[in-house]
Amino acid sequence: MQISAQFDSGNIHVIEADTPNNIILEINKDNQSDFFQWFHFKLNNNVRAEHIMTIRNAGKSAFVDGWENYQALASYDREHWFRVPTEFDGENLTITFTPDHDSVYFAYFTPYSYERHQDLLHQAQLDVDCQLQVLGQTIDGRDMSVLKVGEEGENKKVIWLTARQHPGETMAEWFMEGFIDRLLDEDDGVARALLNKAVFYLVPNMNPDGSVRGNLRTNAAGANLNREWATPSMETSPEVYLVRNKMLETGVDMFLDIHGDEALPYNFVAGCEGIPSYDERHHSLEESFKDILLAITPEFQDEFGYDKDEAGQANLTLGATWVGEQFKCLSYTIEMPFKDNDLLPDHSVGWSDNRSSLFGRDVLTAIYHIVDELR
Template structure:
């Protein structure tokens, strides 16, 4: 058995491959931080043989509750990803096994979204007559911060979408891709109608360095970008710094920040009820947004989610709280599961890139129906 993670978003440390039925591994920590949970590696063995794997430091990972009822994803062609038998054992290790149909397969924490696919999304989008690609700055590692401006900037409403502040939350960029591609579809009446009234600013990947390095939650400097919004710096969190500067120049009338949650097996949102400026108007917009999204996509629900912040107690270092307070607008964090949507389970794939993509497309429905009420 040969194991390799020397590729885009690869992450694993090999402890021992001596026993094919119990190959032992560890998850590597994020760059310059203590976060760890994302893994992604290639395994080369023999077709027809069953191999077992054990992640020894699962108990030391950042979100141990995330391993309960979790199933590893695997692929032979890196296109179709399926779930494999997985157990979080009594001694707090993560074990999974699979009979190889081919000699080589890939395993990951969730369906990967590669940097190459990110670049392809940006380049394809700019070919549309209604989209413009802007590089608004550089990351810690010197990669471009990519912004898509979709629609006419003369429109009164300014809607911002950011995704994948936490690089291991790849479902966020799958979701952003779905949203972008629907926006650019000239035959989609809803998208065209939305763009008659609003321009959308989309950052499909806030953390391209961490994504490429195989991090769970940090950028190359070790910063958790979603705790940098109150006072970002060019040295530690240039990704947030540049996006914030652009937001200040354009204004924001609605904001969605797209994420994934390790523990909760649901799709849900977190609002801004804890920010000092929270108002009845914003509360009404939040309730309407949720109601519309539930009506068009049953994957979304509002029964399970995070505890609401007490009035005035929001953490303003978090993106949706900072934006909600700064611009007094509808501002949501959208969360998707790493596991499965418990309300609509799919035993073969669990929650997937495809379902994240489709959710991204339906996010335009509430934005369209609310656009006249924004601000």
């Protein structure tokens, strides 16, 4: 029996693995940080017996509520992922599984590899409407890439989307894959109409270093990028520094920052109610966008989510609130679940890579219906 995490986004530490029913594991902390929750490892064993894998430090992880009613994901081919029996007793997360093949992968959510990220960028640039721009490099020397789709023009809106500020929230890049695929579809009327009215700047992965390292929440320097927007630096948060400077250059008429929430089993948005400049027009835009998305897809809801900030109390170190205040524009954080959408459950796969991608495609329709109202 062998357990390994020596691959892209791998994360696990083996304490003990002497028999299939006694596998003791721990999740490694993010580099230079106390955050941890993301796991991704491979089990090799030709014994077709029940394997009991216990992650013994789950009760000390970043978001303990995330383990309640959570089911881990497994895959034999790294393409098709399914949920497996998982229990949490307040301290230990126990995965119970009898493999049908010699090798099986387990992960906190369907991984989105750095190789696939590169494919996404370089296939997109082949489209006549798309340019692949490199803003600079990360701490580990990886490119900070943005896809520019469409061209600026008089009265055209500037729309930005970013994803995976928190690298373990892989559903965010699956969302972006679906969004980009539809936006570049020349036979899609919604996409064609939007590109007549707007230019898009898309960052599918804001945190490539953290993604490869198998971090949950931080970059190579241990910085939580979604707390860096007020005063980013090239030393600790070059990812935000570079993207923020590009935004100041282009302007922003709409911003969506794509995330995943560990605990809440719903899709929802978090707005800018607490920023100093929040007014009735901003409120009207937020409500319109939510109403449109509610009409488009049953995967979205607005009953469950985060508490709204009191007036003037927004945390302006967050991407969505900093952008909303800086550019006085519609600016939302979109959150998806790690577990399932409880309003539309799928007991086999839960919330998944495919559902995230389809949700991204749906959001393009919502943007189409609100683009004329943005300015």
